[in-house]
Amino acid sequence: MSKVKSTSQRNDTRQELIRVGTEIIAQRGFNTTGIEAVLKTAKVPKGSFYYYFASKDDFGLAVIDQFAAEYMHELDEFLKDKSASPLTRIRNYLEAGVAAMTGCACSRGCPIGNLSQEMANQSEKFRARLEQVFLSWKRRLAECLEEARQAGEISPESDVEQLAEFLLTGWEGASLRAKVTRSVKPMEDFIEIFFTRVLR
Amino acid sequence: MSKVKSTSQRNDTRQELIRVGTEIIAQRGFNTTGIEAVLKTAKVPKGSFYYYFASKDDFGLAVIDQFAAEYMHELDEFLKDKSASPLTRIRNYLEAGVAAMTGCACSRGCPIGNLSQEMANQSEKFRARLEQVFLSWKRRLAECLEEARQAGEISPESDVEQLAEFLLTGWEGASLRAKVTRSVKPMEDFIEIFFTRVLR
Numbered sequence: 001m002s003k004v005k006s007t008s009q010r011n012d013t014r015q016e017l018i019r020v021g022t023e024i025i026a027q028r029g030f031n032t033t034g035i036e037a038v039l040k041t042a043k044v045p046k047g048s049f050y051y052y053f054a055s056k057d058d059f060g061l062a063v064i065d066q067f068a069a070e071y072m073h074e075l076d077e078f079l080k081d082k083s084a085s086p087l088t089r090i091r092n093y094l095e096a097g098v099a100a101m102t103g104c105a106c107s108r109g110c111p112i113g114n115l116s117q118e119m120a121n122q123s124e125k126f127r128a129r130l131e132q133v134f135l136s137w138k139r140r141l142a143e144c145l146e147e148a149r150q151a152g153e154i155s156p157e158s159d160v161e162q163l164a165e166f167l168l169t170g171w172e173g174a175s176l177r178a179k180v181t182r183s184v185k186p187m188e189d190f191i192e193i194f195f196t197r198v199l200r
Numbered sequence: 201m202s203k204v205k206s207t208s209q210r211n212d213t214r215q216e217l218i219r220v221g222t223e224i225i226a227q228r229g230f231n232t233t234g235i236e237a238v239l240k241t242a243k244v245p246k247g248s249f250y251y252y253f254a255s256k257d258d259f260g261l262a263v264i265d266q267f268a269a270e271y272m273h274e275l276d277e278f279l280k281d282k283s284a285s286p287l288t289r290i291r292n293y294l295e296a297g298v299a300a301m302t303g304c305a306c307s308r309g310c311p312i313g314n315l316s317q318e319m320a321n322q323s324e325k326f327r328a329r330l331e332q333v334f335l336s337w338k339r340r341l342a343e344c345l346e347e348a349r350q351a352g353e354i355s356p357e358s359d360v361e362q363l364a365e366f367l368l369t370g371w372e373g374a375s376l377r378a379k380v381t382r383s384v385k386p387m388e389d390f391i392e393i394f395f396t397r398v399l400r
Contacts, residue, residue, distance in 0.1 A: 121307055173369040177369045193362070
Protein backbone atom coordinates (compact mmCIF):
# COMPACT_ATOMS: atom_id res chain seq x y z
CA MET A 1 0.00 0.00 0.00
CA SER A 2 1.15 3.46 -0.81
CA LYS A 3 2.01 5.65 2.14
CA VAL A 4 0.21 8.54 0.49
CA LYS A 5 -3.43 8.46 1.54
CA SER A 6 -5.92 8.78 -1.31
CA THR A 7 -8.30 11.74 -1.22
CA SER A 8 -11.23 9.45 -0.47
CA GLN A 9 -9.40 7.72 2.42
CA ARG A 10 -8.55 11.14 3.80
CA ASN A 11 -12.16 12.27 3.52
CA ASP A 12 -13.45 9.06 5.15
CA THR A 13 -11.14 9.48 8.12
CA ARG A 14 -11.95 13.17 8.41
CA GLN A 15 -15.67 12.32 8.40
CA GLU A 16 -15.16 9.65 11.05
CA LEU A 17 -13.32 12.13 13.29
CA ILE A 18 -16.19 14.61 12.86
CA ARG A 19 -18.77 11.90 13.62
CA VAL A 20 -16.97 10.78 16.77
CA GLY A 21 -16.29 14.39 17.75
CA THR A 22 -19.99 15.26 17.46
CA GLU A 23 -20.82 12.43 19.89
CA ILE A 24 -18.15 13.32 22.42
CA ILE A 25 -18.83 17.06 22.28
CA ALA A 26 -22.56 16.35 22.80
CA GLN A 27 -21.68 14.49 26.00
CA ARG A 28 -18.91 16.66 27.45
CA GLY A 29 -18.94 20.02 25.69
CA PHE A 30 -16.21 21.37 23.44
CA ASN A 31 -13.68 22.66 25.99
CA THR A 32 -13.37 19.38 27.82
CA THR A 33 -13.27 17.25 24.67
CA GLY A 34 -9.70 16.08 24.22
CA ILE A 35 -8.29 15.49 20.77
CA GLU A 36 -6.66 12.29 22.07
CA ALA A 37 -10.03 10.86 23.14
CA VAL A 38 -11.47 11.62 19.70
CA LEU A 39 -8.53 9.95 17.92
CA LYS A 40 -8.66 6.94 20.23
CA THR A 41 -12.43 6.42 19.78
CA ALA A 42 -12.13 6.88 16.01
CA LYS A 43 -9.12 4.49 16.01
CA VAL A 44 -7.01 7.05 14.17
CA PRO A 45 -3.28 7.09 15.00
CA LYS A 46 -2.15 9.64 17.54
CA GLY A 47 -0.37 12.57 16.01
CA SER A 48 -2.26 12.56 12.73
CA PHE A 49 -4.98 14.99 13.87
CA TYR A 50 -3.28 17.97 12.23
CA TYR A 51 -3.25 16.15 8.93
CA TYR A 52 -7.05 16.51 8.98
CA PHE A 53 -7.61 19.78 10.84
CA ALA A 54 -5.59 22.97 11.21
CA SER A 55 -6.48 23.26 14.91
CA LYS A 56 -8.94 22.10 17.56
CA ASP A 57 -11.09 25.18 16.74
CA ASP A 58 -11.05 24.23 13.07
CA PHE A 59 -12.25 20.76 14.12
CA GLY A 60 -15.06 22.28 16.26
CA LEU A 61 -16.19 24.47 13.37
CA ALA A 62 -16.21 21.42 11.07
CA VAL A 63 -18.43 19.62 13.60
CA ILE A 64 -20.83 22.60 13.56
CA ASP A 65 -20.87 22.72 9.74
CA GLN A 66 -21.51 19.01 9.43
CA PHE A 67 -24.33 19.02 11.98
CA ALA A 68 -25.85 22.17 10.45
CA ALA A 69 -25.86 20.62 6.97
CA GLU A 70 -27.49 17.39 8.20
CA TYR A 71 -30.04 19.25 10.27
CA MET A 72 -30.95 21.59 7.43
CA HIS A 73 -31.57 18.54 5.25
CA GLU A 74 -33.93 17.11 7.91
CA LEU A 75 -35.64 20.47 8.40
CA ASP A 76 -36.23 20.72 4.66
CA GLU A 77 -37.77 17.26 4.59
CA PHE A 78 -40.43 18.51 6.98
CA LEU A 79 -40.85 22.08 5.74
CA LYS A 80 -40.97 21.22 2.05
CA ASP A 81 -43.42 18.34 2.44
CA LYS A 82 -46.15 19.61 0.14
CA SER A 83 -48.53 16.83 1.23
CA ALA A 84 -49.11 18.72 4.51
CA SER A 85 -50.28 22.30 5.15
CA PRO A 86 -47.53 24.77 6.15
CA LEU A 87 -48.53 24.76 9.84
CA THR A 88 -48.82 20.96 9.90
CA ARG A 89 -45.26 20.77 8.52
CA ILE A 90 -43.98 22.91 11.38
CA ARG A 91 -45.91 20.82 13.88
CA ASN A 92 -44.52 17.59 12.36
CA TYR A 93 -41.01 18.97 12.68
CA LEU A 94 -41.54 19.86 16.35
CA GLU A 95 -43.17 16.50 17.11
CA ALA A 96 -40.17 14.74 15.55
CA GLY A 97 -37.97 16.75 17.94
CA VAL A 98 -40.02 15.45 20.88
CA ALA A 99 -39.63 11.89 19.56
CA ALA A 100 -35.86 12.32 19.17
CA MET A 101 -35.55 13.70 22.71
CA THR A 102 -37.62 10.78 24.03
CA GLY A 103 -35.30 8.44 22.11
CA CYS A 104 -32.21 9.67 23.95
CA ALA A 105 -34.00 9.82 27.35
CA CYS A 106 -33.65 13.64 27.29
CA SER A 107 -29.89 13.43 27.56
CA ARG A 108 -28.82 15.41 24.50
CA GLY A 109 -30.48 18.61 23.46
CA CYS A 110 -29.47 20.56 20.39
CA PRO A 111 -25.70 20.56 19.70
CA ILE A 112 -25.97 24.08 18.26
CA GLY A 113 -27.76 25.30 21.40
CA ASN A 114 -25.23 23.51 23.60
CA LEU A 115 -22.25 24.97 21.77
CA SER A 116 -23.87 28.42 21.79
CA GLN A 117 -24.20 28.30 25.53
CA GLU A 118 -20.61 27.16 25.93
CA MET A 119 -18.76 29.05 23.20
CA ALA A 120 -20.64 32.25 22.17
CA ASN A 121 -18.87 34.04 24.95
CA GLN A 122 -15.43 32.58 24.45
CA SER A 123 -14.82 32.66 20.73
CA GLU A 124 -16.01 35.21 18.19
CA LYS A 125 -15.36 32.68 15.41
CA PHE A 126 -17.70 30.13 17.02
CA ARG A 127 -20.29 32.77 17.89
CA ALA A 128 -20.43 34.05 14.31
CA ARG A 129 -20.69 30.54 12.84
CA LEU A 130 -23.41 29.50 15.30
CA GLU A 131 -25.32 32.70 14.52
CA GLN A 132 -25.18 31.86 10.79
CA VAL A 133 -26.67 28.44 11.54
CA PHE A 134 -29.50 29.90 13.63
CA LEU A 135 -30.24 32.44 10.91
CA SER A 136 -30.41 29.74 8.23
CA TRP A 137 -32.97 27.80 10.33
CA LYS A 138 -34.90 30.96 11.09
CA ARG A 139 -35.07 31.81 7.38
CA ARG A 140 -36.56 28.39 6.55
CA LEU A 141 -39.11 28.63 9.35
CA ALA A 142 -40.06 32.18 8.33
CA GLU A 143 -40.59 31.00 4.73
CA CYS A 144 -42.91 28.24 5.94
CA LEU A 145 -44.79 30.67 8.20
CA GLU A 146 -45.14 33.02 5.23
CA GLU A 147 -46.73 30.14 3.29
CA ALA A 148 -49.08 29.63 6.25
CA ARG A 149 -49.92 33.34 6.20
CA GLN A 150 -50.67 33.28 2.48
CA ALA A 151 -52.77 30.13 2.91
CA GLY A 152 -54.81 31.85 5.63
CA GLU A 153 -53.63 29.49 8.38
CA ILE A 154 -52.37 32.42 10.46
CA SER A 155 -53.48 36.04 10.60
CA PRO A 156 -52.54 38.16 7.56
CA GLU A 157 -50.93 40.73 9.92
CA SER A 158 -48.49 38.16 11.35
CA ASP A 159 -44.84 39.22 11.47
CA VAL A 160 -43.38 35.93 10.24
CA GLU A 161 -39.78 36.93 10.96
CA GLN A 162 -40.59 37.69 14.58
CA LEU A 163 -42.64 34.49 14.91
CA ALA A 164 -39.80 32.42 13.47
CA GLU A 165 -37.34 33.96 15.92
CA PHE A 166 -39.77 33.29 18.79
CA LEU A 167 -40.27 29.71 17.66
CA LEU A 168 -36.53 28.94 17.49
CA THR A 169 -35.79 30.72 20.74
CA GLY A 170 -38.58 29.01 22.63
CA TRP A 171 -37.70 25.64 21.15
CA GLU A 172 -34.08 25.94 22.26
CA GLY A 173 -35.29 26.91 25.75
CA ALA A 174 -37.71 23.98 25.84
CA SER A 175 -34.97 21.52 24.78
CA LEU A 176 -32.74 22.81 27.55
CA ARG A 177 -35.53 22.42 30.11
CA ALA A 178 -36.20 18.89 28.84
CA LYS A 179 -32.59 17.99 29.71
CA VAL A 180 -32.94 19.35 33.24
CA THR A 181 -36.39 17.89 33.99
CA ARG A 182 -35.53 14.65 32.15
CA SER A 183 -38.95 14.94 30.57
CA VAL A 184 -40.30 16.13 27.21
CA LYS A 185 -43.18 17.93 28.94
CA PRO A 186 -41.64 21.42 28.48
CA MET A 187 -41.39 20.70 24.73
CA GLU A 188 -45.01 19.48 24.58
CA ASP A 189 -46.18 22.53 26.55
CA PHE A 190 -44.27 24.78 24.18
CA ILE A 191 -45.94 23.20 21.14
CA GLU A 192 -49.39 23.52 22.68
CA ILE A 193 -48.97 27.18 23.65
CA PHE A 194 -47.29 28.06 20.37
CA PHE A 195 -50.12 26.70 18.27
CA THR A 196 -53.08 27.62 20.49
CA ARG A 197 -51.94 31.02 21.74
CA VAL A 198 -49.02 32.46 19.79
CA LEU A 199 -50.28 31.58 16.31
CA ARG A 200 -54.02 31.73 16.90
CA MET B 201 -2.58 35.88 65.61
CA SER B 202 -3.96 32.50 66.33
CA LYS B 203 -3.43 29.90 63.65
CA VAL B 204 -6.99 28.73 64.10
CA LYS B 205 -9.25 30.71 61.80
CA SER B 206 -12.31 32.19 63.44
CA THR B 207 -15.69 31.09 62.13
CA SER B 208 -16.31 34.53 60.64
CA GLN B 209 -12.94 34.59 58.85
CA ARG B 210 -13.68 31.15 57.49
CA ASN B 211 -17.11 32.29 56.26
CA ASP B 212 -15.66 35.43 54.66
CA THR B 213 -13.06 33.46 52.74
CA ARG B 214 -15.60 30.84 51.72
CA GLN B 215 -17.91 33.62 50.43
CA GLU B 216 -15.05 35.21 48.52
CA LEU B 217 -14.22 31.88 46.84
CA ILE B 218 -17.88 31.50 45.87
CA ARG B 219 -18.01 35.07 44.53
CA VAL B 220 -14.87 34.61 42.44
CA GLY B 221 -16.01 31.13 41.36
CA THR B 222 -19.34 32.52 40.13
CA GLU B 223 -17.48 35.02 37.93
CA ILE B 224 -15.03 32.51 36.49
CA ILE B 225 -17.68 29.83 35.92
CA ALA B 226 -19.85 32.42 34.12
CA GLN B 227 -16.96 33.08 31.74
CA ARG B 228 -15.57 29.58 31.19
CA GLY B 229 -18.13 27.05 32.37
CA PHE B 230 -17.68 24.68 35.30
CA ASN B 231 -15.58 21.91 33.76
CA THR B 232 -12.82 24.22 32.58
CA THR B 233 -12.76 26.28 35.77
CA GLY B 234 -9.64 25.31 37.66
CA ILE B 235 -9.56 25.41 41.45
CA GLU B 236 -6.09 26.98 41.23
CA ALA B 237 -7.39 29.91 39.17
CA VAL B 238 -10.17 30.50 41.70
CA LEU B 239 -7.73 30.44 44.64
CA LYS B 240 -5.28 32.71 42.83
CA THR B 241 -7.94 35.30 41.90
CA ALA B 242 -9.39 35.20 45.43
CA LYS B 243 -5.84 35.48 46.86
CA VAL B 244 -6.39 32.42 49.01
CA PRO B 245 -3.33 30.20 49.62
CA LYS B 246 -2.97 27.17 47.40
CA GLY B 247 -3.87 23.95 49.15
CA SER B 248 -6.49 25.42 51.45
CA PHE B 249 -9.42 24.80 49.10
CA TYR B 250 -10.43 21.60 50.86
CA TYR B 251 -10.64 23.48 54.13
CA TYR B 252 -13.64 25.28 52.63
CA PHE B 253 -15.17 22.70 50.29
CA ALA B 254 -15.30 18.91 50.32
CA SER B 255 -14.74 18.72 46.55
CA LYS B 256 -14.93 20.73 43.35
CA ASP B 257 -18.53 19.50 42.92
CA ASP B 258 -19.35 20.69 46.43
CA PHE B 259 -17.93 24.09 45.42
CA GLY B 260 -20.04 24.15 42.23
CA LEU B 261 -23.19 23.32 44.18
CA ALA B 262 -22.38 26.11 46.67
CA VAL B 263 -22.05 28.54 43.74
CA ILE B 264 -25.51 27.43 42.52
CA ASP B 265 -27.04 27.81 46.00
CA GLN B 266 -25.57 31.26 46.49
CA PHE B 267 -26.70 32.51 43.10
CA ALA B 268 -30.16 30.95 43.55
CA ALA B 269 -30.62 32.65 46.94
CA GLU B 270 -29.57 36.06 45.60
CA TYR B 271 -31.70 35.70 42.50
CA MET B 272 -34.74 34.63 44.50
CA HIS B 273 -34.33 37.73 46.62
CA GLU B 274 -34.29 39.91 43.47
CA LEU B 275 -37.24 38.05 41.98
CA ASP B 276 -39.22 38.62 45.17
CA GLU B 277 -38.46 42.34 45.07
CA PHE B 278 -40.23 42.49 41.72
CA LEU B 279 -42.99 39.95 42.27
CA LYS B 280 -44.00 41.16 45.73
CA ASP B 281 -44.05 44.84 44.78
CA LYS B 282 -47.65 45.58 45.71
CA SER B 283 -47.45 49.06 44.16
CA ALA B 284 -47.70 47.44 40.71
CA SER B 285 -50.32 45.07 39.26
CA PRO B 286 -49.28 41.39 39.05
CA LEU B 287 -48.65 41.51 35.30
CA THR B 288 -46.73 44.79 35.59
CA ARG B 289 -44.50 43.13 38.22
CA ILE B 290 -43.66 40.33 35.80
CA ARG B 291 -43.00 42.83 33.03
CA ASN B 292 -40.75 44.89 35.33
CA TYR B 293 -38.78 41.75 36.19
CA LEU B 294 -38.30 40.88 32.52
CA GLU B 295 -37.35 44.47 31.60
CA ALA B 296 -34.73 44.42 34.37
CA GLY B 297 -33.34 41.26 32.76
CA VAL B 298 -33.02 43.12 29.45
CA ALA B 299 -31.24 45.98 31.23
CA ALA B 300 -28.82 43.57 32.95
CA MET B 301 -28.05 41.84 29.66
CA THR B 302 -27.47 45.23 28.01
CA GLY B 303 -25.16 46.10 30.92
CA CYS B 304 -22.86 43.14 30.23
CA ALA B 305 -23.01 43.61 26.43
CA CYS B 306 -24.88 40.28 26.16
CA SER B 307 -21.87 38.33 27.32
CA ARG B 308 -23.32 36.46 30.30
CA GLY B 309 -26.73 34.90 30.28
CA CYS B 310 -28.22 33.10 33.25
CA PRO B 311 -25.69 31.08 35.28
CA ILE B 312 -28.38 28.51 36.09
CA GLY B 313 -29.20 28.14 32.39
CA ASN B 314 -25.51 27.95 31.52
CA LEU B 315 -24.81 25.30 34.15
CA SER B 316 -27.91 23.36 33.12
CA GLN B 317 -26.70 23.20 29.55
CA GLU B 318 -23.25 22.09 30.67
CA MET B 319 -23.95 19.82 33.63
CA ALA B 320 -27.51 18.37 33.49
CA ASN B 321 -26.15 15.59 31.37
CA GLN B 322 -22.97 14.93 33.30
CA SER B 323 -23.97 14.95 36.94
CA GLU B 324 -27.21 13.82 38.53
CA LYS B 325 -26.38 15.89 41.63
CA PHE B 326 -26.08 19.08 39.58
CA ARG B 327 -29.15 18.26 37.50
CA ALA B 328 -31.31 17.70 40.59
CA ARG B 329 -30.10 20.92 42.27
CA LEU B 330 -30.62 22.99 39.11
CA GLU B 331 -34.10 21.51 38.73
CA GLN B 332 -34.93 22.57 42.31
CA VAL B 333 -33.85 26.13 41.49
CA PHE B 334 -35.97 26.25 38.34
CA LEU B 335 -38.96 24.90 40.25
CA SER B 336 -38.59 27.54 42.97
CA TRP B 337 -38.62 30.31 40.33
CA LYS B 338 -41.51 28.69 38.51
CA ARG B 339 -43.51 28.52 41.75
CA ARG B 340 -43.03 32.27 42.37
CA LEU B 341 -44.00 33.15 38.82
CA ALA B 342 -47.06 30.87 38.98
CA GLU B 343 -48.14 32.58 42.22
CA CYS B 344 -47.87 36.00 40.58
CA LEU B 345 -49.77 34.77 37.51
CA GLU B 346 -52.44 33.38 39.83
CA GLU B 347 -52.76 36.86 41.37
CA ALA B 348 -53.10 38.24 37.83
CA ARG B 349 -55.80 35.67 37.11
CA GLN B 350 -57.72 36.59 40.25
CA ALA B 351 -57.36 40.28 39.45
CA GLY B 352 -58.83 39.68 35.99
CA GLU B 353 -55.60 40.64 34.17
CA ILE B 354 -55.52 37.28 32.39
CA SER B 355 -58.31 34.90 31.40
CA PRO B 356 -59.92 32.99 34.31
CA GLU B 357 -59.28 29.72 32.42
CA SER B 358 -55.50 30.29 32.32
CA ASP B 359 -53.34 27.38 33.44
CA VAL B 360 -50.89 29.42 35.52
CA GLU B 361 -48.50 26.51 36.09
CA GLN B 362 -48.18 25.91 32.36
CA LEU B 363 -47.80 29.64 31.67
CA ALA B 364 -45.07 29.94 34.33
CA GLU B 365 -43.19 27.01 32.80
CA PHE B 366 -43.55 28.56 29.34
CA LEU B 367 -42.34 31.92 30.62
CA LEU B 368 -39.20 30.50 32.27
CA THR B 369 -38.43 28.23 29.35
CA GLY B 370 -38.86 30.98 26.76
CA TRP B 371 -36.87 33.43 28.85
CA GLU B 372 -33.94 31.03 29.14
CA GLY B 373 -34.07 30.49 25.39
CA ALA B 374 -34.19 34.24 24.74
CA SER B 375 -31.19 34.86 27.03
CA LEU B 376 -29.23 32.22 25.16
CA ARG B 377 -30.13 33.80 21.81
CA ALA B 378 -29.11 37.22 23.14
CA LYS B 379 -25.62 35.83 23.80
CA VAL B 380 -25.32 34.49 20.26
CA THR B 381 -26.78 37.51 18.45
CA ARG B 382 -25.02 39.92 20.84
CA SER B 383 -28.31 41.79 21.01
CA VAL B 384 -31.24 41.95 23.44
CA LYS B 385 -33.73 41.87 20.56
CA PRO B 386 -34.70 38.19 21.14
CA MET B 387 -35.52 39.10 24.77
CA GLU B 388 -37.58 42.13 23.70
CA ASP B 389 -39.41 40.05 21.09
CA PHE B 390 -40.12 37.42 23.71
CA ILE B 391 -41.63 40.01 26.08
CA GLU B 392 -43.79 41.48 23.33
CA ILE B 393 -45.16 38.13 22.16
CA PHE B 394 -45.62 36.85 25.70
CA PHE B 395 -47.77 39.80 26.73
CA THR B 396 -49.64 40.42 23.48
CA ARG B 397 -50.22 36.83 22.36
CA VAL B 398 -49.58 34.26 25.05
CA LEU B 399 -51.32 36.11 27.89
CA ARG B 400 -53.97 37.97 25.91
